[in-house]
Amino acid sequence: WRTDWNFRWSQLPDRIDGAFCAPTNCSELSLRRLVLPRYLARVLHMEFRIPPPEDADMEMRELSHWSRFKLDFVIAGLCSCGT
Helix, strand or coil: CHHHHHHHHHCCCCCCCCCCCCCCCCCHHHHHHHHHHHHHHHHCCCCCCCCCCCHHHCCCCCCCCHHHCCCCCCCCCCCCCCC
16 A cells, blocks of 8 residues: 555645635634645545645635625535535
C-alpha cells in the first residue's frame, strides 16, 4: 500500500485554488483540520487522508451572510452541482 500511497501523493498538484462554503458554526480549527482535508480528498479522488494545510496556505473569510441575498429559493450543491 505504501507504494500506491507514494504514487498517489506524488500526483497531487502543488497548488489548488478554489473555494467552498461552510456553515458559520464550523470553527476555523475544524475547517482547517477536518473539513478541508476531507473535502479535498473527495474532490481529488484520493483514498487517504490529506494533511491539513499550513496557516500560510489557506485563507478563510465570510463573503456574505445569506440574509443579504434577495433570493426566493436556492438549489445549493458542491462541485458545480447547484445554482
